[in-house]
Amino acid sequence: MREYILDFAENHNCIIGVCDALPLDSERKRLEAVNTPFAGKDTEKRINPRLSLPGAKSVIVLAKPYEPSPYINLSGLGCGTDYHISIKEILKELLENFHCNGIIMADDGPVAERPFAVKAGIAFWGKSAMAISPIFGTYFNLGLLVVDIDISPTDKISPAQCPSGCFNCINKCPGKALEPYRLNPFSCISYITQKKGELSKDESAIIGNQLYGCDICQLCCPFNKPILKNLQKKFLNPEDILKMDERQFKDRFGKTAMAWRGLNHLKRNAEATIKERCDGDVEHKRT
Numbered sequence: 001m002r003e004y005i006l007d008f009a010e011n012h013n014c015i016i017g018v019c020d021a022l023p024l025d026s027e028r029k030r031l032e033a034v035n036t037p038f039a040g041k042d043t044e045k046r047i048n049p050r051l052s053l054p055g056a057k058s059v060i061v062l063a064k065p066y067e068p069s070p071y072i073n074l075s076g077l078g079c080g081t082d083y084h085i086s087i088k089e090i091l092k093e094l095l096e097n098f099h100c101n102g103i104i105m106a107d108d109g110p111v112a113e114r115p116f117a118v119k120a121g122i123a124f125w126g127k128s129a130m131a132i133s134p135i136f137g138t139y140f141n142l143g144l145l146v147v148d149i150d151i152s153p154t155d156k157i158s159p160a161q162c163p164s165g166c167f168n169c170i171n172k173c174p175g176k177a178l179e180p181y182r183l184n185p186f187s188c189i190s191y192i193t194q195k196k197g198e199l200s201k202d203e204s205a206i207i208g209n210q211l212y213g214c215d216i217c218q219l220c221c222p223f224n225k226p227i228l229k230n231l232q233k234k235f236l237n238p239e240d241i242l243k244m245d246e247r248q249f250k251d252r253f254g255k256t257a258m259a260w261r262g263l264n265h266l267k268r269n270a271e272a273t274i275k276e277r278c279d280g281d282v283e284h285k286r287t
Contacts, residue, residue, distance in 0.1 A: 002152045004097070005060065012090055015063040015135060017120030018154045021056040021146060023048035027115045037185055037195065045110035049146045052110055053103050060145040061113070061120040062091060065136045068215065068224075072233040073273070075190065075213025076139070078258040084108060087143035095145055106143040113142040121156025128169040128217045129183035134160045137224035138217075160223075169217035175206040178217065189214035193269050194261060204272040211236060211269050212258050238270035 002018065009016035024047040031043050040046055050056045064087055069076045087106040095102045105111055114131040117123040123131035130138050134157055170178045175187035185191045192203045193212045207214075218224055244252075249263040258266070 001098075002154060005094070005151070006154065008094055008097075009062070013065070014090065015122050015133065015140075015157075016154070017061045017063075017117065017122035017156075018151050019059050019061070019116065019120040020153065021049040021053075021059050023050070024112075024115050024119060027112065031112065031115075034183070034185070037191055039112070040110040042110060046112040047115070049111050049116075049144075053101065053146045053148060055101075055148040056146045057149055058147050058151040059111075059116050059120065060091075060094070060147065060151070061117045061122060062087060062094075062143045062145070063117065063122050063133055063136060063140045064090065064143070065140045068139055068218075068228060068231055070231070070234060071211075071236045073209045073238075074211050074236050075215045077213040078211070078253060078256050081255050082257045082259065083141035084257060087141055091143050091145045095147070098147060098149065100147050100149040102145055102147040104143065104145055107141070109144065111144055111146065113144055116144060117142055121154065123157075124160055125181055126169070126221070126223075127162045127167065127180045128178060128221065129181055130217070132160070132162075132221070132223050133157075134223070137227050138221055139224060139227055163222065166222060168220040168222070172216055172220050174208055174214075174216065189216070196265075199268070199272050204276050207269065207272060208276060209235075209238075209273045211238060211241065211273060212261075212266060238273045241266055241270040242274075 005016050005018065027047050028043060031046055045051045049059055066076055066080055066083065069079045084106045088104055091104045095104065117131045118125060123133045126132040132138055133140055175189060177184045177187035187206065189207050189210050190213045192199065192207055193210060219228065244263060246263055253259050
């Protein structure tokens with residue numbers, strides 16, 4: 001079965017790792033220390049797949065690469081097909097070939113995906129608090145398939161770690177949201193541009209010209225150099241966002257992972273970036 005899974009991964013241009021479904025007790029303190037938005041609040045469920053599927057024995061972790069955003073001010077969330085859908089489709093196909101019970105998660109379930117990606121040996125923890133793949137860098141999305149059958153663990157990819165002297169992601173984060181292996185989500189552009197409600201003056205200053213999400217810590221990561229080598233970034237004009245109607249938004253962004261927040265949310269961010277730019281121009285003239 002393990003060999004079938006590895007062949008399946010190759011045919012679907014992804015990496016799959018398998019590990020047991022025992023609780024990740026080593027992750028409890030780390031997860032409890034950070035109040036992560038958009039994540040489940042039940043720490044025990046996040047570290048123990050058996051609370052989601054009684055009798056769970058194995059966790060299949062899938063990493064699917066995605067193309068970096070062509071825009072300097074819009075993350076990969078606003079480009080390509082919504083990974084919540086595409087990854088679930090792949091894992092559903094995989095589950096249909098097993099005679100067992102299973103549950104599928106793609107950034108929408110109670111189990112924390114990144115720790116199990118590390119446990120399954122397909123990624124390691126980066127100083128950016130992201131899971132890093134020696135093959136895909138940070139440009140991949142994760143999905144989990146928890147099953148109630150024993151599957152032999154896959155071999156771990158050659159162990160890697162961040163260079164000891166590299167602090168690119170920490171130094172270049174506009175919100176100073178990072179310290180080694182830890183993220184303060186409330187100072188992170190990705191969270192701020194996704195949160196509901198009005199943005200504070202400080203939050204608007206942090207997001208700068210970012211319309212949705214943020215790839216700054218990824219753009220400066222040495223593990224992403226091969227992926228970004230020939231990428232030419234362009235600027236998405238926030239004025240174009242303000243001119244959009246619902247039909248135009250749906251046509252352009254309706255199939256992306258960004259669509260869940262809707263056009264009005266994106267316009268809120270666009271207005272904030274324009275105001276921040278104007279305020280910056282006024283301040284520059286004063287000095």
